[in-house]
Amino acid sequence: MGKVIVVTSGKGGVGKTTSTANLGTALALIGKTVAVVDADVGLRNLDVVMGLESRIIYTSMDVIEKQCELQKALVRDRRVEGLMLLAASQKNDKDDIQPEQMKSICQRLTVNYDFVLVDSPAGIERGFQNAAAGAEEAIIVTTPDVSAIRDADRIIGLLQNARVEPINLVLNRFSPDLVKSGNMLDKSDVLDILNIELLGIIPEDEAVIASTNRGIPLVHSTSSSAAQAYMRIARRLSGQQIPIPDLHAKNFFSGIMEWFSRKR
Amino acid sequence: MAHPIVTLRAYGDGLRLIIRPNLSITEIEEAIQQELARMNPPLSETSVQIDMRAPVLTDKELERLKTKLQKTYNLQTREVASPDETAAPVVVAAPATHTISQTLMLSHNESSEQSRIVPQTIRSGQTEDFPQGSLIIYGDVNQGAEVRAGGDVIVLGALRGSAHAGTNGRLSAVVIAMELVPLHLQIGNYINPPLLGQKSRGYPEIAHIGSKDIIVVERFVKF
Numbered sequence: 001m002g003k004v005i006v007v008t009s010g011k012g013g014v015g016k017t018t019s020t021a022n023l024g025t026a027l028a029l030i031g032k033t034v035a036v037v038d039a040d041v042g043l044r045n046l047d048v049v050m051g052l053e054s055r056i057i058y059t060s061m062d063v064i065e066k067q068c069e070l071q072k073a074l075v076r077d078r079r080v081e082g083l084m085l086l087a088a089s090q091k092n093d094k095d096d097i098q099p100e101q102m103k104s105i106c107q108r109l110t111v112n113y114d115f116v117l118v119d120s121p122a123g124i125e126r127g128f129q130n131a132a133a134g135a136e137e138a139i140i141v142t143t144p145d146v147s148a149i150r151d152a153d154r155i156i157g158l159l160q161n162a163r164v165e166p167i168n169l170v171l172n173r174f175s176p177d178l179v180k181s182g183n184m185l186d187k188s189d190v191l192d193i194l195n196i197e198l199l200g201i202i203p204e205d206e207a208v209i210a211s212t213n214r215g216i217p218l219v220h221s222t223s224s225s226a227a228q229a230y231m232r233i234a235r236r237l238s239g240q241q242i243p244i245p246d247l248h249a250k251n252f253f254s255g256i257m258e259w260f261s262r263k264r
Numbered sequence: 265m266a267h268p269i270v271t272l273r274a275y276g277d278g279l280r281l282i283i284r285p286n287l288s289i290t291e292i293e294e295a296i297q298q299e300l301a302r303m304n305p306p307l308s309e310t311s312v313q314i315d316m317r318a319p320v321l322t323d324k325e326l327e328r329l330k331t332k333l334q335k336t337y338n339l340q341t342r343e344v345a346s347p348d349e350t351a352a353p354v355v356v357a358a359p360a361t362h363t364i365s366q367t368l369m370l371s372h373n374e375s376s377e378q379s380r381i382v383p384q385t386i387r388s389g390q391t392e393d394f395p396q397g398s399l400i401i402y403g404d405v406n407q408g409a410e411v412r413a414g415g416d417v418i419v420l421g422a423l424r425g426s427a428h429a430g431t432n433g434r435l436s437a438v439v440i441a442m443e444l445v446p447l448h449l450q451i452g453n454y455i456n457p458p459l460l461g462q463k464s465r466g467y468p469e470i471a472h473i474g475s476k477d478i479i480v481v482e483r484f485v486k487f
Contacts, residue, residue: 124389146407150388150406150407150408151388153387153388153389153406153407153408153409154387154388154389154408156387157386157387157388157389157390158389160384160387192422193406193407193424195385195403195404
C-alpha cells in the first residue's frame with residue numbers, strides 16, 4: 001500500500017505543479033512507482049509541465065462517471081519507468097467532483113503505487129478540499145514571501161483540522177543572495193512562523209522556467225541546483241536520511257566560477 | 265456586545281468611573297455596586313473621577329451619587345468630567361489618601377474568572393474567542409489569526425496576528441506575549457499602541473491601558 005500526499009500551498013504561482021511534476025519524476029527515477037494526480041479541474045497544468053498533454057484521452061472525471069477504468073485513464077510517462085499521470089478534466093468545473101470521489105480514486109491508486117502525489121489547485125475552496133480529501137500526508141510549497149507564507153499558514157491550519165499528518169514544507173525559489181542583502185526572509189524566519197518540518201529548499205533557478213516550457217521535468221537533467229534539490233527531497237520522501245544543505249550567497253570567487261561555467 | 269453601564273479604570277493616581285449615557289440613577293447605582301463588589305480586595309479611600317462624556321445625571325443626582333460613593337464605599341470623588349468641561353475638569357473632592365497601582369489592578373480583580381488554555385499555535389484564518397475569561401496560548405498567534413478574550417490574552421510564543429483583550433469592555437485586561445509583534449491590538453475599546461514594528465525586541469512584553477488613555481507596551485517582568 002502506498003501513501004497519498006497532497007502538494008498544496010494556498011497561494012497560486014509558488015510552484016505546486018512544478019514541484020509535483022519534479023517530485024513525481026524524481027521518485028520514479030529512484031525506483032518507486034508513482035501516480036501523480038492533477039486535482040485542478042478546469043485549469044489543468046500538470047500534463048503540460050510533464051509534457052504529456054498530447055496523450056491524454058481520459059480524465060479523472062471519466063473515471064468518476066464510469067466512462068472508463070481507472071487503470072485505463074492513467075497516462076504512462078515514457079521517459080521513466082513507473083510514473084503515471086491522472087489528468088483533470090478541462091471541460092468541467094471543481095464543483096463537479098465530490099471530495100469523496102477524489103478520496104476513492106486516491107485510495108484505489110495506493111494499491112498499485114508507492115506514492116500518489118495530488119497536485120492541488122490554489123485556494124481553500126472546493127478544489128483544495130477535493131485534493132486534500134484522500135491525503136494522509138501533505139507537502140506545503142511556499143516561497144519566502146510574506147503573502148505566500150500567510151496563505152501557507154492558513155492551509156496548514158485547515159490540514160491540521162482535517163488530521164493530515166505529517167505536514168512538511170518545501171521552500172521554493174529561495175535566493176541566498178537576496179537573504180544576504182536583507183530583501184528576503186531567511187529559512188529560519190519561515191520555519192519560525194510556520195513551525196512545521198522542513199523537507200527541502202529549492203534554490204531560485206532559471207532552468208525551472210526552461211524545463212516547464214519544454215515539458216521535461218527538471219530532474220531529468222541533474223546539472224541544475226534545483227534539480228539536485230528535488231532529487232534530495234525525493235530521497236527524503238522515500239525514507240533516506242539526507243541532510244538539508246545550507247545554501248550560501250555567492251561570493252567573489254564562486255561568482256567567477258559560475259561565470260566561467262555559464263560561458264561553456 | 266453590550267457596552268457596560270459603568271467602567272472602572274485606573275487613571276493617574278486614582279480611579280476613573282465612566283458612565284454610559286442615557287440611564288437612570290438607579291440603574292447606574294446598581295451597576296456601580298456590581299462593579300465594586302467584584303473588586304478584591306475592596307477599594308476604599310481611593311479618589312474617583314466621574315467621567316460623563318455625555319450628559320447623564322442632573323446635579324442633584326450627581327450629588328447623591330457622590331454621597332453614596334463616599335458613604336458606602338469610602339471613595340472620594342475628586343472631579344467630574346462632563347462634556348462642557350472636559351478641557352478643565354472641576355476638582356470636586358480632596359486628593360487621594362491611597363492610590364491603586366496598575367500592577368495591583370492586574371493581579372487581583374480576576375480571581376473568580378475562568379481561563380482557557382489553547383495548546384497549539386493559532387494559524388492564519390483561525391479564531392479563538394473566549395468571552396468568559398482569559399486565554400492562554402501555548403504557541404504562536406500567526407498573522408491573520410485572531411484571539412479574543414473577555415479577560416487577558418497571554419501568548420507563550422509570538423503574537424503576530426490580532427489580539428483583543430477585555431472584549432466585554434474591561435479596561436484592566438492586558439495582553440502579554442513572549443514576542444509582542446501584533447498586527448492589531450485591542451484592549452476594551454482602545455485600539456493599537458504606538459507602532460511596535462514587526463521585529464521582536466527579544467523579551468516578553470505586556471500591553472495595558474496606561475494612565476494617559478493609551479495602550480502602553482512595556483517589558484514584562486511579573487504581575
